[in-house]
Amino acid sequence: MKLNIALLAGDGIGPEVIDQAVKVSDAVAQKFGHDITWKPALTGAAAIDAVGEPYPDETHEVCANADAVLFGAIGDPRFDNDPSAKVRPEQGLLKMRKKLGLFANVRPTFTFPSLIDKSPLKRDRIEGTDLIILRELTGGVYFGERGRLNDGDTAFDTMTYHRFEIERLAKKGFEMALKRGKRLCCVDKANVLEASRLWRETVQAMEKDYPEVEVTYEFVDAVAMRLIQWPKGYDVIITANLFGDILTDEASVISGSMGLMPSSSVGSEVSLYEPIHGSYPQAAGKDIANPLATVLSAAMLFEDKGLSEEAQAIRNVVNKSLAEGIVTEDLAEGGKAYKTSEVGDWLAKNI
Ligand code: IPM
Ligand code: MG
Numbered sequence: 001m002k003l004n005i006a007l008l009a010g011d012g013i014g015p016e017v018i019d020q021a022v023k024v025s026d027a028v029a030q031k032f033g034h035d036i037t038w039k040p041a042l043t044g045a046a047a048i049d050a051v052g053e054p055y056p057d058e059t060h061e062v063c064a065n066a067d068a069v070l071f072g073a074i075g076d077p078r079f080d081n082d083p084s085a086k087v088r089p090e091q092g093l094l095k096m097r098k099k100l101g102l103f104a105n106v107r108p109t110f111t112f113p114s115l116i117d118k119s120p121l122k123r124d125r126i127e128g129t130d131l132i133i134l135r136e137l138t139g140g141v142y143f144g145e146r147g148r149l150n151d152g153d154t155a156f157d158t159m160t161y162h163r164f165e166i167e168r169l170a171k172k173g174f175e176m177a178l179k180r181g182k183r184l185c186c187v188d189k190a191n192v193l194e195a196s197r198l199w200r201e202t203v204q205a206m207e208k209d210y211p212e213v214e215v216t217y218e219f220v221d222a223v224a225m226r227l228i229q230w231p232k233g234y235d236v237i238i239t240a241n242l243f244g245d246i247l248t249d250e251a252s253v254i255s256g257s258m259g260l261m262p263s264s265s266v267g268s269e270v271s272l273y274e275p276i277h278g279s280y281p282q283a284a285g286k287d288i289a290n291p292l293a294t295v296l297s298a299a300m301l302f303e304d305k306g307l308s309e310e311a312q313a314i315r316n317v318v319n320k321s322l323a324e325g326i327v328t329e330d331l332a333e334g335g336k337a338y339k340t341s342e343v344g345d346w347l348a349k350n351i
Contacts, residue, residue, distance in 0.1 A: 013073060017340065022038060039062050108261070112319060136161075252276060262274075291328070
C-alpha cells in the first residue's frame with residue numbers, strides 16, 4: 001500500500017516521540033512491503049515562531065491531502081503563563097480538529113501485562129481493563145461562545161451542542177460497542193446542564209436502533225470516581241469534549257504512565273493519530289520522553305487502514321520491549337532507563 005502521511009511533530013517532546021514512531025512505521029513498511037511518504041508540516045508554537053500562526057493554511061493543505069495525519073504534541077510554557085497572549089499553540093490544535101472535521105476522539109485505555117504493578121491502582125482492580133472513551137472533539141465548551149463582559153471582570157464560556165453533533169458521535173459509539181462488549185455508557189451532567197439533557201434525549205432515541213447494545217447513563221462526577229475504582233465496569237463511554245478531556249487523563253493512570261496511551265481522531269475524511277499526552281516541556285530535547293504512546297498511535301493508523309497484521313506487529317514489539325525492560329525513565333523504577341531514541345531504535349530493529 002502507498003501511504004502519504006502528514007507529519008506534525010509540534011512542540012516540546014513532540015519531535016522526539018514522532019521520530020520514533022516514524023522509525024517503527026518505516027520498519028513495518030519495509031517488512032510488509034508498503035511505501036510511506038512522510039510530509040512534515042509546522043504546527044503549534046513551532047509554527048507561531050516560524051510564520052506567526054499555530055495551524056497555517058499550508059499545514060492544513062498537507063493534512064487535507066494526506067491519507068492520515070500523525071501528530072506529536074502542542075503547547076509551550078511561554079504561552080501558558082501569559083494569559084494575554086493573542087495567539088496560542090492550542091488554538092492550532094482546535095483549529096486543526098475543526099477544519100479537518102475530526103469530531104470523534106477515540107481514546108482507549110488498557111493495561112500491559114508487564115506493567116500492571118506500575119499503576120498506582122491495585123492489580124485486581126485494573127487487570128483486564130479494556131475500555132474506550134469516545135470524546136466529542138469539535139463542539140461543546142471548547143467551541144461555544146466565549147468572552148468578557150464590559151466590566152472586564154466577568155468571563156463566560158458556553159457549552160453548546162446541536163442534536164446532530166451528539167447523534168454522529170453516539171452512532172460511532174453504538175457501532176464500536178457492537179464490535180466489542182456491547183455496552184455503551186453516556187456520561188454527562190444531565191442533573192444540571194441543559195446540553196447534557198439533550199445528550200440523554202438524543203442517545204435514548206437511538207437505543208431502539210441498537211437493541212443488542214446495553215446502554216447506561218451516568219453523571220460525570222460519579223464516573224470520575226468509578227473509572228478508577230472499577231474500570232472493568234466500562235466498555236465504550238461517549239461524552240462531551242471537556243468531560244472527555246478530563247476523564248481520559250484520569251484513565252491513563254490505569255495503564256501506568258501517561259506516556260503509553262494512543263488515540264485517533266476521526267471524522268468523515270482524513271483521520272489523525274496522536275498520543276494523549278501533552279508536550280511535556282520539561283523533558284523537551286532531553287531524549288527521555290516515553291515514545292510508546294506515539295508508536296501505538298501509529299499502530300492505530302495501520303489498523304484503520306485495514307493493515308491489522310502490521311498494527312499487531314507494532315503492539316507485539318511494544319509488549320516485548322516492556323517485558324524486556326527496554327523502557328524510558330518513567331517506567332524504569334531503579335532499573336536501566338533507556339533514551340527515547342534508544343527505545344525507538346530497539347523497536348524498529350525488533351519489528
Ligand atoms: C488533549 C489536550 C488538548 C485538549 C489541549 C492541549 C488543548 O489536553 O488533547 O487532551 O484539551 O483537547
Ligand atoms: Mg487533555
